[in-house]
Amino acid sequence: MLNPEVTGHLAEWERETRSSIIFRSANGAVAEDINGKMYLDMTSCSGASPLGSNDTVFNARLARAMEQETDILPSPVSLQRLRLVGKISKMFPDTPRVFFLRTGSCATEAAVRIARYRTGRPVLLTAGFHGWHDLFQQPPWSANPPARDQHIQDFRYDLDLLEQQLVMNRGRVAGIFFTPEPSIFPAALLHEISRLAKLHGALLIVDEVLCGLRYASGGYCQKHGVKADLITLAKGIAQGIGLSAVVGTDEAMTGADTAYLGHTYLRENRAFVAGNLTQEIFEEAGIVARLAESGSALKRLFQTAFERSKIPARVLGSDSMFDIVLPSEKHGKAFAQKCLQHGIYVGYPATYMSNASMNEAFFEALEPALDLALADYCRSEDMTTPFTDASMVEYCMEAFRTTEKACLSNKHYWA
């Protein structure tokens, strides 16, 4: 048995919730820690596992396929890779060229490099989270990075700031890099950003690492009729096995032809086998529709539980990815902590992500656990604090690093 004291450093990974949960196993959306405590996972393993953990169909097909397939090959150019290129191109026909990488951060950094090589320009204007690489751990995502990158400027979802940055960097902007956050921002915002990108000869890069394979079939841009030059994808490509991609128009992807983007582990053929099987299951079993279905039930369950307990809260977003906002950060952290105590695995701020394995038994277990968590939350927190615009501003600034204005000017959407 592992001693949690000895492995306490793992808590570093759970800093936000100050939890020291050490997981042993998971099935579907239910995970077990080393003490046998069960957790209902609201994160779909950070979005990596749309089918749920240990999916029996996927695991059986992968095992069967790997009896015939090779684990690793001398070159990253393989039949399985080409097959997956075909599938992803078909799903994203406006951006048919596909380049694979391993993590979401690999894909976002590669997209920046491709845009720079394509345009010969250095500056990136960005909004939203794009991962852990230095390029994106700049203000406001990192308060005081030891290596400050002047070529990365964050407009924090604020169109005024973006326009100022475009003017200040006229002729030097390679791309505008935007992460859709459908809980807070309407598609009209991305349409406007797309217009500005065209006006200034900058590429439009959309970070769909989280939403691309769950928000809608073919992703966010396609659903809303936005023509991006480059899109990054990762979560859900290969059912939890590390595989990410940059997809782009033929023109934008010429930037990839001159930039160096090589890496060792694209030779891992198993990841591409997993990617092909995952995408086959997505199509056969209508997984995107099922994510929306289970997500809609999940949203409704939280919404009615808050209403029943007369707790001020907002449940915002699309069915398959949504946010829960409480009157203050203090309330939100307390809510997440009570949830964890009662076996509901979530953080604050956090995107709630459904998975296809969330069945009746899951919801039957969630409802009473949530009622207990909410009863504890009501006892520990001040329930007279109302939910106001300031609650939203605080949440948006923390979760998405927006400006106050960017949050409030989209009130017509989130309210």
Ligand SMILES: Cc1ncc(COP(=O)(O)O)c(C=O)c1O
């Ligand atoms: C929108 C977005 N971009 C990039 C990343 C980084 O992906 P990874 O953690 O796989 O490096 C994430 C991860 O959560 C993400 O949600």
